[in-house]
């Protein structure tokens with residue numbers, strides 16, 4: 001029987017221990033495994049290479065995204081680092097990246113890959129023609145996009161970009177952290193590798209740092225697993241288990257988070273101190289139609305521009321239900337000031353041009369009572 005996504009999620013990691021029938025995946029807190037005799041192995045040798053708890057997680061991640069193979073990592077950045085290493089095996093030099101990604105993505109490309117010969121190129125991935133121009137210029141190892149982008153919530157036409165990337169001989173990589181496979185299945189739209197900060201919605205409780213990359217082809221998955229083993233940026237058994245447990249409730253968390261986000265976006269759109277709301281769930285948002293056509297929902301992230309920069313420190317100090325903290329996707333609502341937190345690594349002139357300014361706040365909406373969240377924001381903004 002082919003199970004629906006909600007069922008796969010709820011049963012993630014289930015029945016991975018036929019010996020005992022343990023419903024919850026056992027936490028194999030071990031570095032190594034004893035061998036029966038020379039030349040024989042239980043299938044597990046050393047936990048950097050494989051560990052049964054991590055294997056259960058990776059199997060679930062591949063299944064949920066419909067990929068051939070998934071690799072779990074110690075963080076979202078460790079996952080992206082391994083993926084960039086994989087795509088540059090092609091010896092092509094240019095990595096075309098969305099111009100407003102998570103700030104750490106720029107830091108990784110600029111500070112660690114540019115010095116070894118990689119040429120990062122930034123483009124507005126919601127502007128398909130601009131992306132095509134960069135792909136036409138040739139020598140592209142990969143196109144790296146986010147959907148929606150962080151924090152400006154721009155929406156790319158993923159299938160068109162994936163086709164164009166393939167025509168240019170490049171690998172299509174999508175950071176799907178914001179939507180998760182529950183709302184958007186990148187591999188069904190031609191993406192080769194879906195990347196996640198699993199710290200966010202996949203684990204969902206602001207209690208673990210982890211990452212994941214899911215490959216459409218077995219061949220890429222095998223190469224990525226080799227990089228994962230060589231570099232060793234893996235999650236430990238306990239973090240793998242926490243992530244598996246988080247996956248079980250992804251569907252209901254995400255439903256509630258986006259329901260709350262939709263109501264909060266509508267409220268903020270009419271707020272006297274809010275100059276602009278960035279949320280593709282709003283009918284007037286530039287990405288609304290495009291995301292509606294591609295995805296099952298709009299997610300639980302939104303950004304706002306307030307009318308006065310002096311309001312920002314006051315609002316951040318005044319919130320009581322929202323926590324002023326970096327990160328997103330957990331059950332607790334968070335408010336972030338991107339220009340000094342998540343996007344500190346981005347060039348100031350680029351931030352200015354894009355609108356990642358001293359009036360922009362990013363909200364990660366949790367599962368709390370929506371009336372409490374709205375009242376908290378209203379109090380803080382007034």
Ligand SMILES: Cc1ncc(COP(=O)(O)O)c(C=O)c1O
Nearest residue numbers: 075076077102150177197199210
């Ligand atoms: C969209 C996105 N991708 C990647 C990352 C990096 O993930 P991690 O913090 O788990 O390394 C983040 C972190 O905020 C993010 O928001």
